[in-house]
Amino acid sequence: MNTTKLLCIGDSLTYGYEMEPSKRWTNLLEKSLDIKVFNYGINGDTASGMLSRFMNKLIEVKPTHTLIFGGTNDLWFGLKDEHIISNIYAMTKQAVYANSIPIIGIPTPSFNLNELNFVGEDYSECIRSFQQILINHCINKDTHYIHFSKSMTQDCFMDDGIHYNAHGHQVMASLVQDKLETII
Template sequence: MKIVCIGDSLTFGYGVREIECWVSLLRKGLNGEVINKGINGDTTDGMTYRFQRDVISKSPTHVIIMGGSNDLIMGRSKTDIINNIEEMINLSIKDGVMPIIGIQPPMDAEMANKYWSAYTDFKQVNENIRAYRDWATSYIKKTNLTCFDFYKAINESMYKYKKEEIYIDGVHFTPRGHSIMAGIINIKK
């Protein structure tokens, strides 16, 4: 089994050591190769642009596709994100790679405003992430694809942990947050 994880800083592991990132944790628990192709600040346009080079050319058996948070922070529409995600899914299927959708986690709006931009409406970004999640879960049911619902995993963990134990800055995750994300991944050959 060979998996490529493509995405933005949430996949890259911004703010934590490489070994603490959910992708590295997946690598430890899996008998196979796992390649991290997350890029800080990337959008779904960028992911689509580099998909051939960073995913298809690596000849993986699976690809985990997670993106859209930066698109929403920049004011891009949910439709743009969906179109890009669907294009990456179609490219995967065309080349015999099993696509898996990673649904990005919610942000903590209060922390994000403190550490990032007070000009970004992170509450609205979260509403758009939730709406994207609604689309993704419906799409998964229609297509029988696999999905890792990081949104649900992080949301449910908020009942168990303080937000400071999960978020570094309201957008990115602590080692515990990454561990929560890795904990829901189950890939079948």
């Protein structure tokens, strides 16, 4: 087995909401690259929740690479972009400190175009706006990132328009694999 260890931290999009474990993108990736992938996604988690448990996972796993992929639940609750970015930035700094190469996952879109978030904002638009802010942050901080939206079309999602179906998990695994192969 390859010595690469990837720690994935996030929410339901990392965990694999309602997906059989063998079809989750993290498991597909582990099998295709012959690396160890640690899935620390929690359904409903926020960037604050991710940050609160992140350092312990870094110490426990000692990953060579870390994928930080969250923020959509924060946006649903109406939290401001700056708050989310500060938590993601703190995790990237912790990853570097732990000698792990951080990679930021740019959130996928919401295809539930009529959904309002907790504070009455257009949820899809909040995600679109946040995607660009997070990309700019990654460019400014010279941090690796994966723009998941580029290949994630509506046929990759469950009926809720947010979570991935089996096809979406395959696409996600392929995108992460492509990125890891360029870094490793």
